[in-house]
């Protein structure tokens with residue numbers, strides 16, 4: 801059975817990012833996949849300490865709440881990473897997770913992550929123009945590709961979303977999120 805991991809990078813549980821990441825996971829389950837969701841804000845996790853222990857171990861050697869997340873990802877077939885836009889970039893919680901992915905870059909610059917893991921991205925923002933922050937969304941995709949994830953269903957930008965959970969009322973975003981999950985799970 802396939803396994804897709806959701807990573808929600810907003811502090812707002814049941815907020816827009818959470819709603820859309822969960823919808824993506826529902827799409828993956830609709831394809832028969834197993835899913836697991838992590839709220840990055842709930843983890844006690846440090847940023848990368850630049851200890852370079854990963855260059856010997858092949859993975860991040862910090863032992864905290866992100867360790868479980870990485871173990872889950874190592875046995876998964878794909879991830880859907882979601883973040884609200886904060887001041888034009890991803891949240892600090894999302895950045896902490898992404899920096900720690902440095903653990904999968906080997907000294908010879910290849911990846912120790914394991915082949916064939918795909919990623920999908922979900923961003924939410926208050927501004928209505930979905931093209932405002934492509935610098936951030938593309939940079940995020942580049943980080944995941946650099947670390948060894950394969951390009952998957954692409955990026956959903958849920959724009960014009962301000963109140964928590966208002967994404968639940970946007971059929972277009974819900975459907976796009978569902979499709980991301982379906983595609984990650986091999987549709």
Ligand SMILES: Cc1cc2nc3c(=O)[nH]c(=O)nc-3n(C[C@H](O)[C@H](O)[C@H](O)COP(=O)(O)O)c2cc1C
Pocket residue numbers: 810811812814815816817818883884885886887888889924925926927928961962963964965
């Ligand atoms: C600290 C902070 C900074 C924000 N900066 C931006 C921004 O630069 N551009 C934007 O469009 N929305 C911005 N927003 C709005 C959020 O991206 C938006 O409300 C989003 O839907 C929140 O997602 P959530 O419900 O998953 O928490 C900001 C919100 C906060 C709390």
